[in-house]
Amino acid sequence: MTLLIRPDDWNLPLFVHVAGAMVLLGALLLAAVVLAGVGRAGEPTQVVTLTRFGFRTLLAAALPAFVVMRVGAEWIASEEDLDDEPWIGVGYITSDGGLVFLVAAIIVAGLSLRRARKGGRPASLARAAAILSFVIIAAFLVAVWAMTTKPD
Amino acid sequence: MSRYDWLLFLHVIAAFATVASVVVLAGLLGATWRVSAPGDAMPLLRLSRLAEMLWNVGGAGVLILGVWLAVDVDGYGLADGWIVAAFVLWVVAGASGGMVGRGYRDALAGGRAGGTATLASTIRSSRSLLLHGVMAVAVAALLVVMIWKPGAA
Numbered sequence: 354m355t356l357l358i359r360p361d362d363w364n365l366p367l368f369v370h371v372a373g374a375m376v377l378l379g380a381l382l383l384a385a386v387v388l389a390g391v392g393r394a395g396e397p398t399q400v401v402t403l404t405r406f407g408f409r410t411l412l413a414a415a416l417p418a419f420v421v422m423r424v425g426a427e428w429i430a431s432e433e434d435l436d437d438e439p440w441i442g443v444g445y446i447t448s449d450g451g452l453v454f455l456v457a458a459i460i461v462a463g464l465s466l467r468r469a470r471k472g473g474r475p476a477s478l479a480r481a482a483a484i485l486s487f488v489i490i491a492a493f494l495v496a497v498w499a500m501t502t503k504p505d
Numbered sequence: 506m507s508r509y510d511w512l513l514f515l516h517v518i519a520a521f522a523t524v525a526s527v528v529v530l531a532g533l534l535g536a537t538w539r540v541s542a543p544g545d546a547m548p549l550l551r552l553s554r555l556a557e558m559l560w561n562v563g564g565a566g567v568l569i570l571g572v573w574l575a576v577d578v579d580g581y582g583l584a585d586g587w588i589v590a591a592f593v594l595w596v597v598a599g600a601s602g603g604m605v606g607r608g609y610r611d612a613l614a615g616g617r618a619g620g621t622a623t624l625a626s627t628i629r630s631s632r633s634l635l636l637h638g639v640m641a642v643a644v645a646a647l648l649v650v651m652i653w654k655p656g657a658a
Contacts, residue, residue, distance in 0.1 A: 361653075368652050372645070375521050379528030386555055394548055402545040406536045414532065494518070501517050502510040 363432050370425025373418050378493055380414035381455075385486035388462060391469075392476035404469040404479055408462040411455070411486070419455060423448060443499035447492045454492075458485035512577065516570035520648070522563025523598070527644050529556040530605055534637050537612075537628050546624055547616050553609035560602050568595060586656040591647055598643035601636045608633050 359367075388407035394400045426444060435441050465478035506514075533552055540546045575581045575588055582588070608627040615623025627633060 364653050368649065371652065372524075372648060375524035375648070376528055378521050379525030380532070382525050382559075383529045383532050383552070383555070386552065390548065396544060398542060398545050399548050402536075402540060403548055406532070406549065410532055414528070497517060497521065498514055501514045502506055504506075 363429060366425055366428035366432055368425075370422060370429050373420075373422030373425050374493070374497070377415055377418035377422050378490060380410050380418055381486045381490050381493075384408075384410040384415060384458075384462070385483045385490065387483075388465070388479040388486070389483035391465070391479035397469075397472065400475065401466075401469045404462070404466045404475050407479065407482065408459070408466045411459045411462055411482070415455060415486075416459065419452060423452075438503070439505060440499040440503045444496050447496040447499075451489045451492055454485050454489045458482045458489070461485065509574075509577065512570055512574050516567065516574060519563045519566025519570060520651070522559045523567055523644055524563075524648075526556045526559035526563060526602065527641050529553075529559065530602075530637055531641065533609070534628065534633070537624065543616055543624055547613070550609055550613045550616060550624075550628075553606060553613070556609075557606050560599075560606075564595070564599055564602075581657075587650050587654045590655075591650050594643045594647045594650065598640050598647065601640040601643065605633065605636045605640060608636070 384407045387403055387410065391400055391403050391407070394403050426448065430441060459482075461478055462482035465475040465482060468478060469475040529552060533549055533556070536549050537546045540549065571588075571591065572583065575583050575585070612624045612627040615627070
């Protein structure tokens, strides 16, 4: 295999795109694990702490990282002039679908937090937000595969 | 998919895991810093195991697959300046991350024993803040080196 060197102009947008995607997946994984663990928390204050942490991770880390990842994606796509490549389509589909699921996960996690603060049982809502987050992670792993292997 | 495609895909996935480890630790640092009741910090501190697992798997994967790629691809060599820089950054990130992880383990053990002082001395300290920062900067620098490949032909 012979290496291919990309033009220097592509490095910054690629860095923005990849860094955003990496932080996004990390934040999604953290939120998913935290929210999935809400049902196992013992004390009511621990339930609130975990639910709040999961909600804030989605809202204050995953969502901004998604924006950075998407801005970087548009930037590098315009630099490379690659709109017609099939693997770019995989990226757009998972990105757009992922945003819908991410917004849904944030809303559900927010509802879960509100229920926890009122002394209710937020575990089922938190679990739903965790499942949504895991679905996004799975979809984005497919996108990472498409971005790195660039299938025809 | 060619062998190169597989190696690159798995190398990138491993890199995602290492960054996820940093994200988890940063999130835990922020969350445990603000928690007032020590008991509430316990479920958060347990999440440090997730960061440790991500680093162990991702860090090892990045290193092994990165070396494999460097050997396999014509034009790259293990003695290239940017690859040596990546090794150094990997060691810095691993060493600082190891000390961060030890701090969380100590805080967890101290919390189980009912103590509150361990949390303050291990996590809510300027040393802990510095170690988290060093790890994050080293991992970010690794990504910069991997993308820019300074000095590559």
